[in-house]
Amino acid sequence: MAEKPKKPQKLRARLPRGLTDRGPAEIAATRAMVETIREVYERYGFEPVETPAFEYTDALGKFLPDQDRPNEGVFSLQDDDEQWISLRYDLTAPLARYVAENFDALPKPYRSYRFGWVFRNEKPGPGRFRQFMQFDADTVGSGSPAADAEMCMMAADTMEALGIPRGSYVVKVNNRKVLDGVLEAIGLGGDENAGRRLTVLRAIDKSDKFPPEEIKKLLGPGRWDGGEEGKGDFTKGAMLGDDQIELILRATSPSFIAGRFNADGSGGVSNADTVELLRSTADNETLKQGCDELSVISDLLDSGGYGATSTNPNVRVVIDPSVVRGLEYYTGPVYEVELLLETKDEKGRPVRFGSVGGGGRYDGLVSRFRGEPVPATGFSIGVSRLQAALTMIGKLGTRPATGPVVVTVFDRERLADYQKMVSQLRAEDIRAELYLGNPKNMGNQLKYADKRNSPCVIIQGSDEKNDPDGPQVIVKDLILGAELAALDKDRDDYLQRQADAQRKVPQLGMIDEVRRILARHDIDWN
Structure with missing residues (x-):
């Protein structure tokens, strides 16, 4: 077999x-x-x-x-x-x-x-x-540092245009030359140390994810993801000594700046004060250049109303030494946009969004x-x-x-009539489609329109087509119908609104009726 x-x-x-x-x-x-x-x-x-x-x-x-x-x-x-x-x-x-x-x-x-x-x-x-x-x-x-300042201003304007109120976000700006100057001061200058410098950058860039003790491991011998040797993946560290690590952490920690701003950016020292404090971190030309550029940016931000001054407590852009950005190609000012809003996820746990954008000079x-x-x-x-x-x-x-208006098929022998209605709607810039499934069950057609999030459907059976007063159509407002389904059917406004949810109108008035429904629900596809 x-x-x-x-x-x-x-x-x-x-x-x-x-x-x-x-x-x-x-x-x-x-x-x-x-x-x-x-x-x-x-x-x-x-x-x-x-x-x-x-x-x-x-x-x-x-x-x-x-x-x-x-x-x-x-x-x-x-x-x-x-x-x-x-x-x-x-x-x-x-x-x-x-x-x-x-x-x-x-x-x-x-x-x-x-x-x-x-x-x-x-x-x-x-x-x-x-x-x-x-x-x-x-x-x-x-x-020009003015180009960098402009990026920070534009980032702030973009957040507010998207509906994030002032005080619920902050744009943080720093200069990679400041950190480069610190690295030079601890002996990590020159091409031969490029790999270790990149390791340091990536370690500092994780400051918003890990506590200082974990950052110290990344700057030193390395870090195990599981917290103990042999557990999880191992990330090789920069192999720096304790004194080197302390100087880097001091120069890149927000707490280094005495009297930092509150969560919404208010209070604290000005951006100009922050620059002067950064100058004391190391004494070399690289760090000086970085601070000079930050000083120009600070002045431009203040003049535009974006910076931190005694007369502008609700700051939009803050000079923050913890911002370094992990990519190697940055050569000067670097910046990040952080959302300060807190909410809860689907399990009720608090969520802090953190950085949603960034960039810098390359x-x-x-x-x-x-x-x-x-x-x-x-x-x-x-x-x-x-x-x-x-x-x-x-x-x-x-x-x-919002999905398209759906023209239903009551009589499959009259597809051309229904297609003509669809074309008339589209010619008036109204999104519309002909139901292309099995037209046998009208209930299924209405369910389809619901799934398409359609604002209304067009129905024309033989009675409407052959009406003594001329061809008619039924226009059914699906959005209003859904609202009515949740109402008490004994209420007076139920009967009044029910009549408005499904109306028979002359076929010549179909476009006007659809537009009335779109206007009722403030629907504009453009």
């Missing part, structure tokens, strides 16, 4: 770790966010540009986000001409390539913005995705392609992270975007 053929194995639908699907509500919220950010950036004079998701791997250079992965933290493949290309890990490195390639044709300074997905080949975890969206703005061709990135100095500075918003925060605090809606 012949063996029965084996049934083919059914493919299991599964999503790779570190990635997520997005539905209509999330997409609509992203669209609203991006449009708000775009308006602020354009108000500052920035213009759009797009770069592709793939770049030659050498264009991304050595400035990669996670170098303990086998392929350096980026997703890479070999092209048919045997050259390696990689998915972009941020939007800054591709911009540097674009500017270098089009340098002579672009105005300088060149001010541009762009948004899109970036990709990190890193170990996924809570809030750590391998694909996420960023929105960047950059000024290339200006070495004067060496474009220069790699040009062989000449090209100053640049930029700011990036983590759209995906900020969207999660705004949604949690109720600044973005979770309801799916």
